[in-house]
Amino acid sequence: MATEGRGKTRKGAGKRPKPGRRLAKHAPQSPDRSLVARQAALSILDQVLRRKRMLAHLPQDPGLTPPEAARATRLSLMVLRHLEPLDAVIARFVERKPQPAVNALLRLGTAELLIAGEEPHGVVNAMVALARTGRRTERGAGLVNAVLRRVSEGGDALWQGHTPQRLPGWIGGPIKKRWGTEVLRAIEAAHERGAAIDITGKAPDVDIPNAKRLPTGSLRLNATGQVSALPGFSAGAWWVQDAAAALPARLLGDVAGQTVLDMCAAPGGKTLQLAAAGAQVTALDLSDTRLDRLRQNLVRTGLSAEIVVSDALDHHGGPYEAILLDAPCTASGTLRRHPDLPFVKSWTEVEPLTRLQMRLLDHALRLLAPGGKLVYCTCSLLPVEGEHQVGAALKRHDDLSIVPLDPQTLGGAPDWASPEGGLRLRPDLWPEHGGLDGFYMACLTRDASTA
Numbered sequence: 001m002a003t004e005g006r007g008k009t010r011k012g013a014g015k016r017p018k019p020g021r022r023l024a025k026h027a028p029q030s031p032d033r034s035l036v037a038r039q040a041a042l043s044i045l046d047q048v049l050r051r052k053r054m055l056a057h058l059p060q061d062p063g064l065t066p067p068e069a070a071r072a073t074r075l076s077l078m079v080l081r082h083l084e085p086l087d088a089v090i091a092r093f094v095e096r097k098p099q100p101a102v103n104a105l106l107r108l109g110t111a112e113l114l115i116a117g118e119e120p121h122g123v124v125n126a127m128v129a130l131a132r133t134g135r136r137t138e139r140g141a142g143l144v145n146a147v148l149r150r151v152s153e154g155g156d157a158l159w160q161g162h163t164p165q166r167l168p169g170w171i172g173g174p175i176k177k178r179w180g181t182e183v184l185r186a187i188e189a190a191h192e193r194g195a196a197i198d199i200t201g202k203a204p205d206v207d208i209p210n211a212k213r214l215p216t217g218s219l220r221l222n223a224t225g226q227v228s229a230l231p232g233f234s235a236g237a238w239w240v241q242d243a244a245a246a247l248p249a250r251l252l253g254d255v256a257g258q259t260v261l262d263m264c265a266a267p268g269g270k271t272l273q274l275a276a277a278g279a280q281v282t283a284l285d286l287s288d289t290r291l292d293r294l295r296q297n298l299v300r301t302g303l304s305a306e307i308v309v310s311d312a313l314d315h316h317g318g319p320y321e322a323i324l325l326d327a328p329c330t331a332s333g334t335l336r337r338h339p340d341l342p343f344v345k346s347w348t349e350v351e352p353l354t355r356l357q358m359r360l361l362d363h364a365l366r367l368l369a370p371g372g373k374l375v376y377c378t379c380s381l382l383p384v385e386g387e388h389q390v391g392a393a394l395k396r397h398d399d400l401s402i403v404p405l406d407p408q409t410l411g412g413a414p415d416w417a418s419p420e421g422g423l424r425l426r427p428d429l430w431p432e433h434g435g436l437d438g439f440y441m442a443c444l445t446r447d448a449s450t451a
């Protein structure tokens with residue numbers, strides 16, 4: 001294992017390039033727009049890895065154009081999604097682990113060379129130019145030049161057969177315990193592949209050119225680009241929602257005319273589904289800021305819902321004919337889209353979250369009309385946030401039962417069925433369609449005779 005230090009190339013890696021071949025010779029003068037997105041990507045990586053901040057919570061950099069901001073995000077996510085395999089390549093060419101700021105340049109450059117397949121000359125020049133502009137990296141410019149040249153010479157062979165980024169133990173451990181090592185590795189490989197953009201239509205027959213219709217009804221876009229520029233967005237005909245996240249609302253069945261509480265509603269994809277299905281929705285959430293996204297989407301889609309800003313545990317409305325509890329969770333099912341999450345969150349969050357999930361589930365049952373349906377779901381891969389919560393709730397409440405679900409009636413696959421009657425979705429399942437986020441969902445009902 002490489003040790004911390006200023007960094008030194010392995011024998012040969014730092015050979016002085018022949019005069020005239022020095023790739024960084026014509027390094028552009030700062031400020032240079034071609035370096036701006038890369039500099040911003042390095043800053044995002046620093047915020048995530050050192051300051052433990054989620055990318056989604058970082059403020060927009062006002063100095064970036066929208067395409068530059070999009071590129072910075074794309075580059076930083078590419079590095080985070082492959083951090084360990086990138087470090088393994090770099091370790092072949094250095095004697096000691098370089099200091100963090102230099103290492104960040106090497107990670108970004110290696111990712112651009114081996115994963116994005118960028119033109120080597122441009123990548124090496126850019127990284128060396130960036131190294132020269134930084135106080136902490138200035139002295140590492142030669143190392144950056146030498147290592148990245150070696151990486152570009154090594155090409156695809158350096159990347160073939162690499163081991164995908166491993167999950168941290170607090171996520172990987174429970175997965176291995178429940179489904180075994182093979183499934184754990186398959187999930188890690190699915191995380192590496194990333195995720196397409198899925199769309200839910202206000203009407204079931206909504207269409208977008210070049211989008212694929214999934215058997216569950218969602219549309220899947222494999223192209224990248226500005227989603228809001230696609231036909232139907234401004235008219236409010238659809239919204240972005242992972243195919244897995246689009247299922248819980250459907251488990252409530254026909255909700256037209258029913259009073260439905262969306263108990264942890266923001267930013268509101270499921271509220272929009274319920275409202276589009278004709279329910280009288282109360283959309284409640286603790287976060288007014290997150291509810292703003294829902295307010296905007298309601299205006300855009302012309303749908304309506306009553307919005308309540310409150311702690312769900314303090315809400316005493318109802319009784320409701322149906323309740324959707326999309327409980328706060330580790331979000332460990334969304335790593336395909338959020339590879340920054342394992343570097344920011346930790347096992348310390350699991351216990352408080354599972355306690356809150358249990359309290360929210362019990363409170364939801366108090367607000368549910370007898371005979372009503374309650375869907376409990378979390379975008380988590382941890383059984384303690386899914387199967388275990390539902391199993392424990394069934395033990396705590398005599399009048400509660402599970403409505404067994406057949407995934408095939410939803411367009412899903414038989415292996416989504418969980419033994420207790422819920423649905424367990426994992427990123428490694430449904431490979432023929434490109435996978436889906438990790439999610440757990442179950443439909444519960446209270447005995448109609450209990451008043």
Ligand SMILES: C[S@@+](CC[C@H](N)C(=O)[O-])C[C@H]1O[C@@H](n2cnc3c(N)ncnc32)[C@H](O)[C@@H]1O
Nearest residue numbers: 264265266267268269270286287311312326328
């Ligand atoms: C998984 S997200 C919900 C996603 C949402 N259902 C959707 O489809 O867009 C969980 C939400 O729970 C909210 N939350 C957390 N604790 C809460 C509480 N005690 N009461 C109400 N909402 C809470 C968070 O603000 C967050 O918006």
